[in-house]
Amino acid sequence: MTSGTLFISNGHAEDLIGAALAREVRALEAGPLLALPLVAEGKAYAGLAEVVGPLLTLPSGGFPFGSLENLRADVRAGLLTTSVRQWFAARKLAGRVRRVVVVGDTYALAVGALAAREIGRTAPGTRGPRLPLVHVQPLVSSLYAQGMSAADHLRELNALGANVFMPWETALGRRAWRVYTRDAASARHLALKGVNAAYRGSFAMDVLPAPERDLSELRDGRPVLALLPGQRGDAGVSLPVMLDAAARLPELQAVAAFPRPFAELPDLPGWTVDMQDEFTATATREGARVWLLRGAFSATVHAARLALGTAGTANEQTAGLGVPVIGFPTRGPQYVPGFATRQARLLGRALTLSAPDAGAVAKAARRLLQDPERYAAAQTDGRARIGAAGALPAIAREMQAL
Numbered sequence: 344m345t346s347g348t349l350f351i352s353n354g355h356a357e358d359l360i361g362a363a364l365a366r367e368v369r370a371l372e373a374g375p376l377l378a379l380p381l382v383a384e385g386k387a388y389a390g391l392a393e394v395v396g397p398l399l400t401l402p403s404g405g406f407p408f409g410s411l412e413n414l415r416a417d418v419r420a421g422l423l424t425t426s427v428r429q430w431f432a433a434r435k436l437a438g439r440v441r442r443v444v445v446v447g448d449t450y451a452l453a454v455g456a457l458a459a460r461e462i463g464r465t466a467p468g469t470r471g472p473r474l475p476l477v478h479v480q481p482l483v484s485s486l487y488a489q490g491m492s493a494a495d496h497l498r499e500l501n502a503l504g505a506n507v508f509m510p511w512e513t514a515l516g517r518r519a520w521r522v523y524t525r526d527a528a529s530a531r532h533l534a535l536k537g538v539n540a541a542y543r544g545s546f547a548m549d550v551l552p553a554p555e556r557d558l559s560e561l562r563d564g565r566p567v568l569a570l571l572p573g574q575r576g577d578a579g580v581s582l583p584v585m586l587d588a589a590a591r592l593p594e595l596q597a598v599a600a601f602p603r604p605f606a607e608l609p610d611l612p613g614w615t616v617d618m619q620d621e622f623t624a625t626a627t628r629e630g631a632r633v634w635l636l637r638g639a640f641s642a643t644v645h646a647a648r649l650a651l652g653t654a655g656t657a658n659e660q661t662a663g664l665g666v667p668v669i670g671f672p673t674r675g676p677q678y679v680p681g682f683a684t685r686q687a688r689l690l691g692r693a694l695t696l697s698a699p700d701a702g703a704v705a706k707a708a709r710r711l712l713q714d715p716e717r718y719a720a721a722q723t724d725g726r727a728r729i730g731a732a733g734a735l736p737a738i739a740r741e742m743q744a745l
Contacts, residue, residue: 346441347375362387367739396432433458544734554642566648570599573654579609581653587701590631653678662693662725693725
């Protein structure tokens, strides 16, 4: 049996990155591709890699430590029991895998390190060579901790492992053939800790597709305001606020990138929704009209002058294009106040945080648009903090050295 590559990832964005890297590997070499998604259904790997192990869908969407409520809901959904079954599944791939690639956080790296060790055992009771382990770390950044005091870290204790590289992650990273980071500052930090770390570009921009459709037939000449409620349950709270803010900004044409079927739209008090087809709808209220588009995130942000966003990777990709983002906290599961504050440290002036009120959001948007120097600074920070695409092709080429 020909051995191949096992991809372990734990999150929606991580699955996208893992699948994109798998496509780059497939283009360069033969061998089967296997995937062990630790969160959700791993749909990104469909038709590309064989999914091994049990799947786990979490109510928090992969953010169990975002709040105590998230953790309780995830435990009830089988977080602990399914995780143990996934560990055992990773151990049973002897003979099928010759390298392990982890895309995710410390937990995913721990599962990958276990798999690399156990699969490398040549027979029961015999210790064989550890398989090469590659870690793609798209989550932690040294930029998250900039300007933070010890007291600040205590206030964000539940996000400590996301704000800084913890000692146990660094120890596991030393076992990896290479750790690829999301920015150059993080690579330098890990290198000082004895980790073979490298920065090759932006994973987030690598998985941003080309614009999916032509929006010219929807445009009316006004600058586009992109509404990005995100993939998670935050949209139930954030989309109504975004629509109300857009109604207060008549100088902008609002276009909402909604990632789910329109049947899952939250209640939009005062707005009338009209469906044109399964990918296009409009929301209208007292003369204000907002386009609702499915499957057109890239097209929307490429056309945008400004964005309102309560998302993780989507906000970062938008900032990476040079489009400033106005964000505001929700009750979760993802874009809670702590997450929003952390993202603001990462993106710098590219992200402006507002109170979760339509009037405050609209005021922040107009203030930014009316200040050319501030707007230009936001563009500069977004492009610099996120970086350019090209990481995943480079990583795939370097992995051939294994």
